Amino acid sequence: MNPDLVLYDSRIQQYVATLDIAALEALESITETKTYPKGSLMLKAGQICRNSFELVSGIARKYHLHNGAEITNEIYFEHDLALSFGSYALQRPSEEYIEALTDVTARVIHYDSFQKAKEEHPMLRQLDLMLLEYYGIWVEDRMNQMRRYSATERYKQLLEHTPHIIKSVPLTYIASYLGISLETLSRIRSRR
Amino acid sequence: MNPDLVLYDSRIQQYVATLDIAALEALESITETKTYPKGSLMLKAGQICRNSFELVSGIARKYHLHNGAEITNEIYFEHDLALSFGSYALQRPSEEYIEALTDVTARVIHYDSFQKAKEEHPMLRQLDLMLLEYYGIWVEDRMNQMRRYSATERYKQLLEHTPHIIKSVPLTYIASYLGISLETLSRIRSRR
DNA sequence: CGACATATTGAGATCCATCAACCAATGTGG
DNA sequence: CCACATTGGTTGATGGATCTCAATATGTCG
Numbered sequence: 001m002n003p004d005l006v007l008y009d010s011r012i013q014q015y016v017a018t019l020d021i022a023a024l025e026a027l028e029s030i031t032e033t034k035t036y037p038k039g040s041l042m043l044k045a046g047q048i049c050r051n052s053f054e055l056v057s058g059i060a061r062k063y064h065l066h067n068g069a070e071i072t073n074e075i076y077f078e079h080d081l082a083l084s085f086g087s088y089a090l091q092r093p094s095e096e097y098i099e100a101l102t103d104v105t106a107r108v109i110h111y112d113s114f115q116k117a118k119e120e121h122p123m124l125r126q127l128d129l130m131l132l133e134y135y136g137i138w139v140e141d142r143m144n145q146m147r148r149y150s151a152t153e154r155y156k157q158l159l160e161h162t163p164h165i166i167k168s169v170p171l172t173y174i175a176s177y178l179g180i181s182l183e184t185l186s187r188i189r190s191r192r
Numbered sequence: 193m194n195p196d197l198v199l200y201d202s203r204i205q206q207y208v209a210t211l212d213i214a215a216l217e218a219l220e221s222i223t224e225t226k227t228y229p230k231g232s233l234m235l236k237a238g239q240i241c242r243n244s245f246e247l248v249s250g251i252a253r254k255y256h257l258h259n260g261a262e263i264t265n266e267i268y269f270e271h272d273l274a275l276s277f278g279s280y281a282l283q284r285p286s287e288e289y290i291e292a293l294t295d296v297t298a299r300v301i302h303y304d305s306f307q308k309a310k311e312e313h314p315m316l317r318q319l320d321l322m323l324l325e326y327y328g329i330w331v332e333d334r335m336n337q338m339r340r341y342s343a344t345e346r347y348k349q350l351l352e353h354t355p356h357i358i359k360s361v362p363l364t365y366i367a368s369y370l371g372i373s374l375e376t377l378s379r380i381r382s383r384r
Numbered sequence: 385c386g387a388c389a390t391a392t393t394g395a396g397a398t399c400c401a402t403c404a405a406c407c408a409a410t411g412t413g414g
Numbered sequence: 415c416c417a418c419a420t421t422g423g424t425t426g427a428t429g430g431a432t433c434t435c436a437a438t439a440t441g442t443c444g
Binding site: 150151152180181183184187 | 399400401403
């Protein structure tokens with residue numbers, strides 16, 4: 001994975017470790033653990049993304065429709081934070097779907113509750129900001145990947161940096177995540 | 193431009209209008225207006241991006257090197273906020289350059305000063321967060337553009353949404369901003 | 385004017401998508 | 415437990431979009 005992301009992730013962990021008990025309890029009190037069966041939609045396009053999902057177990061993906069085809073934007077595993085960024089930030093209807101690829105258990109926090117908690121516990125603002133920055137760096141990195149590298153190179157980097165994705169997710173989704181057709185991905189994999 | 197971005201921009205304006213005088217004065221006191229001659233580098237790769245530049249006049253671009261070629265990542269005009277996001281957020285060395293394409297005047301704020309100002313004026317935190325969200329939405333939008341649309345479509349959308357870019361920036365930079373070769377851009381433009 | 389940056393045009397090569405056929409594994413209803 | 419559908423993946427043939435290299439044109443500024 002991008003070393004900047006690794007670094008930043010550890011900074012977030014460190015920051016969380018410094019949160020006072022009141023803030024942690026506030027977080028806990030607004031967190032609801034829910035389960036979603038394989039194949040179900042945790043968020044549908046048209047809805048406002050009012051929840052953030054921190055995956056406890058299972059795999060999920062975020063996708064949108066383009067000319068009738070599903071384009072996978074992001075794939076989530078344990079500990080990942082799933083949400084439709086634009087929809088969440090603006091509280092406007094989402095263009096994206098979030099689908100459970102396996103049975104999923106997630107810690108769910110409602111947007112309003114989190115906003116309120118931030119008011120009462122300013123330490124959470126810093127956390128919010130850090131999560132936001134993390135996402136910004138991630139998206140930027142991903143865009144650079146898409147811009148700079150060929151299909152083959154992108155696949156190789158995925159193999160290198162996040163092999164668990166390839167092991168546990170159908171190739172169809174990986175192909176569209178990489179921005180290539182399933183057939184091309186299949187050929188890339190068969191070469192050597 | 194993306195309607196979400198327009199909406200969010202107005203929300204930021206609204207928020208700024210509610211800032212108390214102390215916060216505004218704090219901002220003012222840490223702002224330094226500087227000028228950069230055409231062709232000069234406001235940020236070099238390898239340096240840490242310690243400043244944010246709010247352009248008052250002129251045009252600038254951000255780029256990185258890939259296999260010796262300059263790839264333009266972003267183009268800035270009046271009122272735009274120029275910085276290398278990853279480098280600024282983490283205060284780590286930048287991979288990007290920021291170059292003045294014309295003589296540029298900018299309101300410059302140092303990272304440390306802004307952090308301090310945020311401590312003293314919590315209202316500025318919210319502003320920081322909003323700017324961050326704005327950038328997140330922008331990057332996401334841009335990535336979607338790159339993923340979903342062909343070179344021709346991307347050019348057309350640029351024409352439609354931000355025609356001032358095309359009018360005032362050499363095609364070389366526009367081509368690399370769009371992720372296509374100069375020759376392809378030239379052909380796209382000549383068709384019809 | 386001459387020099388250097390910027391843009392256009394042409395020809396050929398390359399990457400990748402699309403369409404279509406096929407295959408293997410898994411699941412399901414009778 | 416068999417016949418068949420479904421899902422996920424492979425393979426081949428073809429075409430289109432875009433890149434690269436190279437030559438030429440246009441513009442601009444000291």
